[in-house]
Amino acid sequence: MTVEKKYTPKELAESVVFPVELTDAQKKEAATQLEAVRKRRQHDMSDREKLILQLLQLKFQLEKYLEDGKYDVKKNFGFFLKKYIDILELRHKAFAQAISIDVTLLSQLINKHRDPPEYLFIRLELHSNKKIPAEYWFKLVEKEKVHQIKTDKKLRTREKAFVLSTIANIS
Amino acid sequence: MFIVDVATKNKKKVLIRPVERKDFSILTKKRFLFDWKAIQSETSIYILFDPDDQIILGAMAVLKLDAEERIEIKLLTCSRENIGRGKNYDRIAGCLIAFACQLAVEKFGYHACVSLVPKTELAVHYIEKYGMKNAGWQLYLDGERLGELINEYLL
Numbered sequence: 001m002t003v004e005k006k007y008t009p010k011e012l013a014e015s016v017v018f019p020v021e022l023t024d025a026q027k028k029e030a031a032t033q034l035e036a037v038r039k040r041r042q043h044d045m046s047d048r049e050k051l052i053l054q055l056l057q058l059k060f061q062l063e064k065y066l067e068d069g070k071y072d073v074k075k076n077f078g079f080f081l082k083k084y085i086d087i088l089e090l091r092h093k094a095f096a097q098a099i100s101i102d103v104t105l106l107s108q109l110i111n112k113h114r115d116p117p118e119y120l121f122i123r124l125e126l127h128s129n130k131k132i133p134a135e136y137w138f139k140l141v142e143k144e145k146v147h148q149i150k151t152d153k154k155l156r157t158r159e160k161a162f163v164l165s166t167i168a169n170i171s
Numbered sequence: 172m173f174i175v176d177v178a179t180k181n182k183k184k185v186l187i188r189p190v191e192r193k194d195f196s197i198l199t200k201k202r203f204l205f206d207w208k209a210i211q212s213e214t215s216i217y218i219l220f221d222p223d224d225q226i227i228l229g230a231m232a233v234l235k236l237d238a239e240e241r242i243e244i245k246l247l248t249c250s251r252e253n254i255g256r257g258k259n260y261d262r263i264a265g266c267l268i269a270f271a272c273q274l275a276v277e278k279f280g281y282h283a284c285v286s287l288v289p290k291t292e293l294a295v296h297y298i299e300k301y302g303m304k305n306a307g308w309q310l311y312l313d314g315e316r317l318g319e320l321i322n323e324y325l326l
Contacts, residue, residue, distance in 0.1 A: 003204060007255045013289075013296030015254040015264050016204065017231075017247035020288040022308065030288065030308035034241075037306045038284055041313055045281065049315045053281040056318055060277035 054087045055131045062136045071147040077140050078110040084124070084132070099123040116141060172325050174219075174228070174260040183221065183260065185228065187270045190216040197227050204248045207232070214245050219267055228253060229263040233271055240279040242271050244287040262324065268301055269324035272317040286311040 003012065012018075022030060058080070065075050085095050092110075096103040101120070108114040116137070125134035149155075173182040190198070190211070198207040198218070207216060207230060214232040221228060232246040248254075249263040268285070275283035286309045289297055294310060297303045301320065303310040312320065 003254065009292045010296045011255045013293040014300055015249040015258070017244050017264075017287050018290050018293070019205070019246055020290060022288060026308060030306075033307035034284075034286060034309050034311060035239075037304070037311070038313065042282065045314055050281040052315065052318050053276055053283065056276050056321065057280040060273060064277065 051087065055128065058083055058087060059132055059136075062132065062140070066136065066139050066143065071143060075140075076112055076144055077116055077137065078112045080137075080140060081124075082110050084128070099127050172266055174262045174266065177258055177261055185219055185263075185266065186222050187217050187219050187266065190218050190230070194218055194227065198230055202251050203227075203230055204251070205246055207246075210246065217267065217270060219263055219270075228260060229267050231267040231271065233274070235274070235278075237278070239284075240275075240282040241284040241286055242275040242278075244268065244271055244285065265301070265320070265324045268312075269320045272312060272320050273325060276317055276321065281314070283317055284311055284313045285317065 003016070007015075062080060065072070085092065088095070090098070092106055093103050096106040099120070100123070105114065109116055109120075118138075121134040121137040124137050125132065172185055172187070174185050175182055190207070195208045195211075200206055210216070210232050214234055216230060216232045218227045219229040219231075220226060227250065229249045230247070231244060234243040234245055236243060247264060247267055249258070249260075252258065253260050253263055271285045272283075275285050286306070287297070287303075288308060289310050294305070297310050298305065301312070302316050303312055304316075
């Protein structure tokens with residue numbers, strides 16, 4: 001017995017999306033219909049609705065980058081912080097005030113001239129109503145530090161002078 | 172992300188990942204209704220699985236239409252034992268549809284849209300179950316509803 005005969009339409013819709021082949025004319029009509037309703041929906045979409053989806057987008061982009069093993073020099077703490085502020089359409093001064101930090105510090109963080117203090121991760125989580133957890137901001141900085149420590153040749157050369165023996169010398 | 176054991180009402184953690192070549196020997200027509208291998212070149216296929224025993228419980232093929240800022244669900248099914256009244260687990264299809272919403276929002280932000288072409292007799296049930304909207308030949312999800320499904324099934 002085929003699944004279509006075995007189950008009710010309700011049961012099928014809860015578990016399956018079947019392939020449906022449309023003719024070229026039907027495909028064209030389907031595309032026009034969808035485009036028209038989407039255009040209307042985009043026009044009527046509230047700012048709140050847009051904000052919710054943009055914050056979700058930022059959250060998913062952060063998750064994807066943090067899960068990705070590759071390090072991207074552009075995607076630092078300042079890059080994502082600026083994206084967050086841009087989504088909210090806030091002036092830097094107003095945002096700095098909202099989380100009680102100096103606007104100069106905010107500028108230094110965005111331009112990567114300074115490492116973010118730990119309290120900032122928490123303040124950002126609170127500011128986003130927990131939409132972006134503190135640990136994401138922390139892990140972003142951590143990912144940068146891991147890359148630095150793995151690739152800093154100068155530091156290795158400098159520190160070599162202080163290591164007077166290694167386990168290779170233990171007989 | 173979790174599914175629910177229908178008998179015990181216990182939650183079970185599940186994960187979704189892109190299909191790998193080795194999965195096609197499990198994604199048989201007998202258990203997963205369709206010939207998944209046949210559509211792998213033209214779509215992106217994702218599977219929902221139990222991370223404890225790696226058992227695949229559902230599969231979904233999507234088309235990523237970047238120019239239209241839209242993701243189209245071409246095929247989706249739960250494994251045969253999870254369809255109908257006697258199913259073992261609930262929420263499998265919901266998690267996969269919500270995952271398509273996540274892919275769309277991640278790529279297209281507030282312009283994101285997820286759509287599917289339903290079999291006529293199922294359309295009303297997709298609308299009821301997932302809050303999809305009617306656009307003639309296609310059903311679609313956009314705006315706040317994308318966020319609601321993501322919250323309901325993935326977060």
